[in-house]
Amino acid sequence: MRCFLILISLLIGVGEARASSRIAAVVNNTIISQADLMNRLRFAALSSGLEPTTENLEKMKAQMLRGMIDEQLQLQIGKQYGIDIAPDHVQAAINDIEESNGMAAGTVTKMLADNNIPLKIFEDQIRAQLTWLIFIREKYPLKTFEDQLGKKQHSEFSPSLQIADWEIEQEIKLQQEKETKKQYHLAEIVLPFDTPSQEEEVKNTLNQLHGELQKGAQFQALAQQFSGSATSSQGGDMGWLTEDQLEPEIAEAVAQMSPNQLSQPLRTSQGYVIIAFIEQKLPGSEGQTLLTMQQVLLPFPEDVTEERAKEIMRKGAEIGKAAKNCPTFEKIAKEKFPSATSHLTKGEPLASFPGPLQNIIISLEINQISEPLLTQDGALILMVCEKESPQIQEFSRDNAIEILAGRKHTLLARRELRDLRRQAFIDMRM
DSSP states (O other): OHHHHHHHHHHHHHHHHHHHTOEEEEETTEEEEHHHHHHHHHHHHHHHTOOOOHHHHHHHHHHHHHHHHHHHHHHHHHHHTTOOOOHHHHHHHHHHHHHHTTOOTTHHHHHHHHTTOOHHHHHHHHHHHHHHHHHHHHHSOBOOHHHHHHHHHTTOOOOOBOOOHHHHHHHHHHHHHGGGSOEEEEEEEEEOOSSHHHHHHHHHHHHHHHHHHHTTOOHHHHHHHHOOSGGGGGTTEEEEEEGGGSOHHHHHHHHTOOTTEEOOOEEETTEEEEEEEEEEEOTTOTTSOEEEEEEEEEEOOTTOOHHHHHHHHHHHHHHHHHOOSHHHHHHHHHHHOTTOEEEEEEEEEGGGSOHHHHHHHHTOOBTOBOOOEEOSSEEEEEEEEEEEOOOOOOOOHHHHHHHHHHHHHHHHHHHHHHHHHHHSOEEEOO
């Protein structure tokens, strides 16, 4: 009987091993197992706040698998060209991700260990990103036109990245003109597709991600795990852009949005895209004093009477006399008026505030509180927490070259990856 039980336990072990080694995809001579895919999906859910339901993970499988296939292609080309990413560099990249997300050092490693997800799952993703970055920059090094002519003469011609003087001058001019235009700080999640047969599936996946973002999933983490854009390693951050630097579909959507809003899924030349509108700069705001402001609203109840409104305004004046700085301001307001709401605005130029408030804000010193302001919604009280006068750095030729090289490398990377997919043997078994 004991032998029979041992045999059953061995068979169960074999069954579990077979389940964990089932193949999700074959990429040339490399296997991606279903266990690897599920671990990656679980990590994406944990890091982003995505609901880890069976239904959600099932809907994300195909998109995640495509991303893992691309990573295998990147790792394989790195091996072919002898690109070796040291463990220290992988760890440094993980540390940077933790810092940019406001996490303590070691948070990612602990989260993976607590949820029985191998650390290698995340390390391989980082290693692929670093490998691809090095490969593109080494294959297409930035060289002068004269250097390239010399190579042709000596039969040593190889691809390189060239930036002409007119491009540099045009970029400097564009950067100078930014001061006269509204600028948008945006982030993106991009799901590309190579064939028409993939389009509907990619569209559905992006709709699913959009729904999760509306439920509270973290944009930056979802971009890192799912986006097919070069910005994914920065959590989708596109930096500061003017309207004329945006694709028409994105520019049209952003024109209808406000900071802290998400776009609906958009169809662009890159694929399907979600845009996060982070913040904006108004024309002429560059170099202005930046303000950190604590705003507290003592809300009026519905059908407020004149007497009740006056009482709330008096309460606002009482709070103002007691508050000595921004942290105590919010605390005292909550204690004396429990329904009070507060909003901390960080590093905003004066021009970003409504016109009627600007004269009031100008007159306030640091930690000085305003008189209660009567608004339609209640008594509004303001306090200036910090004032900062940023130094404007001149945009140089080197800055222009760096931006132009980055754009060109991004386009080349997209083309190289597309070519790798076409040349590779890829067998998706899902």
